[in-house]
Amino acid sequence: MRITLAQLNPVVGDVEGNVERLINVLKKAQDADADLVVLSELFISGYPPQDLLERKWFIRNVEKGIEEVVKASSFFPDLGIIFGAPLYSYKDTGRGLYNAALFIHRGLINLIQPKSLLPTYDVFDEARYFDPAPEIKTIPFKGEVIGISICEDAWSLPELWQRQFYNLDPINILVHKGATILINISASPFTIGKEEVRFKMIQNHTKKYKIPFIFVNQVGANDELIFDGRSMAIDREGMPIDVLPPFEESIKTIDTSEKGSLENYKPLEEIESVYKALVLGVRDYFKKCGFKKAVIGLSGGIDSSMVACIAVEAIGKENVLGVTMPGPFSSKGSVEDSKELAENLGIEFKIIPISEVYESYLKTLKDSFLGREADTTEENIQARIRGNILMALSNKFGYLVLTTGNKSELAVGYCTLYGDMSGGLAVISDVPKTMVYKLAEYINRIRKIIPEAIIKKPPSAELKPNQLDQDTLPPYEVLDPILYYYIEEGFSKEEIIDKGYKSEVVEWVLNAVNRNEYKRRQAPLGLKVTTKAFGLGRRMPIAAKF
Structure with a gap:
């Protein structure tokens, strides 16, 4: 199957502009003789929309945007379209919204697949807004069976986590329901080293199930979050057919029958990234x-x-x-x-x-x-x-x-x-x-x-x-590792001292971090590049003793 990966930079809240971006891609996909075009998670709303999701007028705007895409699809009868949007669940209980992937073809919405795994760690707070998928489905299309997942749905692998967050594996369910192509739409933010973790995660799926995997990630920055893109198509043996460039928009059409090669993927060096x-x-x-x-x-x-x-x-x-x-x-x-x-x-x-x-x-x-x-x-x-x-x-x-x-x-x-x-x-x-x-x-x-x-x-x-x-602070070569262990790894004072650092230095650093929380709460928004930044993903009390 020929699939167009559309790695684009949506603007949060700009439903009309995002719909226009999507429709512009359809002609390019058609010209490339694509069977399917895939865009990222919550593309219509932009990610993360945060409390805009609680505004009814905003969801109505999203619904109108989806209607425009449905109409446009009629002009591209040979092209299936997959993208993400927030949708009402129409359930009497729960949050009332799904983080959904839509499959549109010839003027019809053929499938709505909500996200199953809703992350609530670090910068993610999806359970605040969304309900999990009540069911996981596949859809037949042009001789293949498409299994669609959304971002976190693909991350339920025991080897990725010290503690297993979920008792559900959506990818495994899709495979057992007959999927012959796996597609994951994502809004996966950049952090140092994450690109290679993603690649290995997708490789693991393809090697395990012997099924091609398409991953389409958002690119661009919204507030403190930066999205590096790095969308990719991986063959059934775990080899990259193509990996899109980082930190820029890119549209590329691939054929899932192609054989991949490791030569098609070279991760960026840490500092360059x-x-x-x-x-x-x-x-x-x-x-x-x-x-x-x-x-x-x-x-x-x-x-x-x-x-x-x-x-x-x-x-x-x-x-x-x-x-x-x-x-x-x-x-x-x-x-x-x-x-x-x-x-x-x-x-x-x-x-x-x-x-x-x-x-x-x-x-x-x-x-x-x-x-x-x-x-x-x-x-x-x-x-x-x-x-x-x-x-x-x-x-x-x-x-x-x-x-x-x-x-x-x-x-x-x-x-x-x-x-x-x-x-x-x-x-x-x-x-x-x-x-x-x-x-x-x-x-x-x-x-x-x-x-x-x-x-x-x-x-x-x-x-x-x-x-x-250095009259006031420990040498940065000492300070930075202590900060890493405390802020990013969550180590205790004793655990950091066991790493070989002097107890009085560790105690001074940890006390300084804790007592200056009030300062950081008043700092301007900062761009996130590490696994734990001062911002959305770190919520520490100020009036506290610990």
């Missing part, structure tokens, strides 16, 4: 939210340099403004390095000194602070002055402020609320500091964009004389 994910995350956030230009505070450090590089790649150098704001403790090198970076990137660059504003603050607060020694209060004033300047530029010119804090700093609260945390999108808030350096190497692999001085200088906030990050 993170870089491309962040670029896509920034690009789509700007495009889908209607922003045109970004403003970034350039400190002369590696984090702000990294964000500037990503922004230029995402929205173009003509749409990025870099601002350096030297204060009383800024080094001459910080200004010069920021200027060199801006020149290398070709972006607009401004220098706005803050020393006079800072002195004005101290003068204003002199009587109130009488008898008190200078401490982090005075340091934070400088950070907040800079934050206010960036927000003023944002307000005046409509730029979006991109914050530049990394995951290591955000985790332990080494950042200033209403200061360097001010902004609209936290680009690298899920990137540990040690990974930021690896990303810098990747960016500089062809030519020096980030100056060597920025990469080599010891990290410093430059908010007091001779300040270095």
